[in-house]
Amino acid sequence: MSDLQPVKLQPVELDEVRAFFKGDRFATEVCGAVIEMAHKDYARCSFVITPEHLNANGSIVGGAIFTLADFALAVASNVGEPPTVSVSSHIDFMSSAKGKRLIAEAHADKSGSTLGFYRVDVSDELGTKVAKMEAVCLKKKQTAPFGPYERV
Numbered sequence: 001m002s003d004l005q006p007v008k009l010q011p012v013e014l015d016e017v018r019a020f021f022k023g024d025r026f027a028t029e030v031c032g033a034v035i036e037m038a039h040k041d042y043a044r045c046s047f048v049i050t051p052e053h054l055n056a057n058g059s060i061v062g063g064a065i066f067t068l069a070d071f072a073l074a075v076a077s078n079v080g081e082p083p084t085v086s087v088s089s090h091i092d093f094m095s096s097a098k099g100k101r102l103i104a105e106a107h108a109d110k111s112g113s114t115l116g117f118y119r120v121d122v123s124d125e126l127g128t129k130v131a132k133m134e135a136v137c138l139k140k141k142q143t144a145p146f147g148p149y150e151r152v
Contacts, residue, residue: 012038012079012080014037017035017038017075017079018034021071021074021075024071027067027068027071028071031053031064031068031071032047033045033046033047033071034046034047035075036103038076038079039079040080040111041076041077041079041107041108041111042105042106042107042108043072043075043076043079043105044072044103044104044105044106045068045072045075045103045104045106046102046103046104047064047102048100049097049100049102049124053102059096059097060097060102060130062093064102065102065130065131066091066131066133068104069091069104069106069122069131069133070086070089070133070135071104072104073086073106075106076106076107076108076118077108077137081116081139082139082140082141083140084116084137084139084140085138085140086137086138087136087137088136089133089134089135089136090133090135091132092132093130093131094129094130094132095128095129095130096130097124097128097130098126098128099124099126099128100124101124101125102122102123102124102130103123103124103125104120104121105120106118106119106120107119107120107121113139114139115136115137115138116136116137116138116139117134117135117137118135118136118137119132119133119134120132120133120134120135
C-alpha cells in the first residue's frame with residue numbers, strides 16, 4: 001500500500017492569481033499577457049497582437065510567442081503547487097498567426113511530487129495553430145505562494 005495521500009484542492013480566485021503574476025513584468029507589461037483562466041495543472045493566457053510583437057517580415061517574433069507559452073506554463077504549474085520553475089522547454093513554431101489575438105493553453109501531462117510534464121498549445125482566436133511547447137518543471141520544496149494545497 002502506498003503512503004501517498006490524495007491532494008485536496010482549495011479554490012483559487014483568478015484575481016489572486018493575476019495579482020501574484022503581475023510580478024512577471026516582462027510577460028504582463030512588455031508583452032501584454034493576461035491570464036484568462038487558471039486552476040491546478042491548467043492555464044489559458046493571451047495577448048492582443050500589436051506592432052511591437054512583429055518582426056521585420058510582419059510576423060510575430062518567436063520570442064513573443066515563447067514568452068506567452070512560458071507565461072501560461074508558469075501559471076499552470078504554480079497554481080495549487082509549491083513554487084515551480086521550468087528546467088527544460090522545447091517549442092515548435094507551426095504557422096504564422098492570422099488573427100489579432102494570441103492564446104496559449106497549458107496542460108499538465110503529469111504532475112508528480114517533484115517534476116511536472118506540461119504541454120502548451122498556442123493559437124490565434126481564429127483557431128490557427130501557431131506553436132506547441134513541451135516543458136519539464138521542478139517543484140521547489142517551499143510553501144505555495146497562493147492556492148494552498150494540503151495532503152488529506
